[in-house]
Amino acid sequence: MSLALTLHFLHDLAAHNHKAWMDEHRARYHAARAEYATFVEELLRLASAELEPGLQGLRATDLMFRINKNDRSQLDPEPYKRHMGAGFKPGGRHTPRAGYFVAVQPGGGTYVGAGRRLPDAAELARIRQEIHYNAPAFHRMRQHPELLRHFPQGLDTSQTLKTAPKGYNRTDPDIAWLRLKSYFVWQHFPDSEVLRPDFPARVLEVWQAARPLVSFLNEALEES
Template sequence: MAATIAKSTLQFLSDLSRNNTREWFAENKARYEAARKDYISFLDEMLKEMTAFEPVAGTQTGKDLIFRIYRDVRFSNDKRPYKDHFGAYVAGGGRKSILPGYYLHLAGNNNSFLAGGLWMPPADYLKAVRQEIDYSLDEFTQIVEAPAFKKKFGELQGEQLKTTPKGYEKDNPAIAYLRFKSWNAVMPLSDKTVLSPGFMEVVMDGFKSLKPFNDFLTAPLKEIGKE
């Protein structure tokens, strides 16, 4: 039987979003531990399923992927001590990797989602991906503008330049995609979907759909550092 997410896990995250204080968290520490364990158990099963199409998944465990729930508030105006969600990232190099990968975000109040792509890459990665999109625009649009892809993920998301990136003309056919500073495909997940018996199938279907997108973004990065 495929792994599922317990209703109590989503309920804890929903309650935390309304009671984001150290006092409340301390009183509900046992609930947090149970919810975290439930999420990690789901991730372990998810990784096993992913190995069929994403080899990097076979080198990681759920515990490796999950981000800390404690927020770093030192340089933030938002002083809430905890994240109100669980997040996990599958990519070469682990959860802190700057390579394209797969992200699963679990939150209450219909705020869950899965996503893939490249998030805020360093300058050399950004330049390499822009070149690849410019050279291989047809291949890129066949992935991100395919009806099945758009039905799941809609338009690509990510911060964009307001101007034309250096080295490109504003009438470049690829300019709409070259302005991105991150290339992210995001698929919303309702609470009903997250709590359904078939949630693992939904996640696998979403991640499989992201595989060609991630592969396209990864290809130009493999040459960096080889010169």
């Protein structure tokens, strides 16, 4: 399989990100989306067999995000995302749990990720509680050599609270991790790798390395 159509379309969309251009190139968009859906279906086949059995029975449309932006600010004139993405979670992309993600974007913007990005306040509280109660397991997981081989930067620390979260002391030895707003790892891939026929297998390999992270987070999120 190939993602050449997808990359080419998204490259042109980035240069003409407005409704008139999209309307004129609607056929190209549908062809690119169909190609991306085929890629997602292949990932779904692999992941449901080797990674997450709970994905069985889902379709690509249950996992793929819309290309339209739903949360544009007044400073963002572009109506469309510059990537095509999908979230692989039992129940579909919007299920409130940790999962696996892939977004295709030209120019090296493609990323493969896993975890829970920007969970709500109740979810954050449960994750933080799990880290506080089970810190040794958390640190073993986040420092595991296989995780760091595929995600050298480790957990994304770009978004954190400026102070300790409610209920925690600023001197807590794990305060740096309790302050995180997301519990997510991701790694970017150049277009040359995205275009390889074995890219789906490569994505699955990367996700496998993040499986302990996803399991740790979901144990926290599924507690009553």
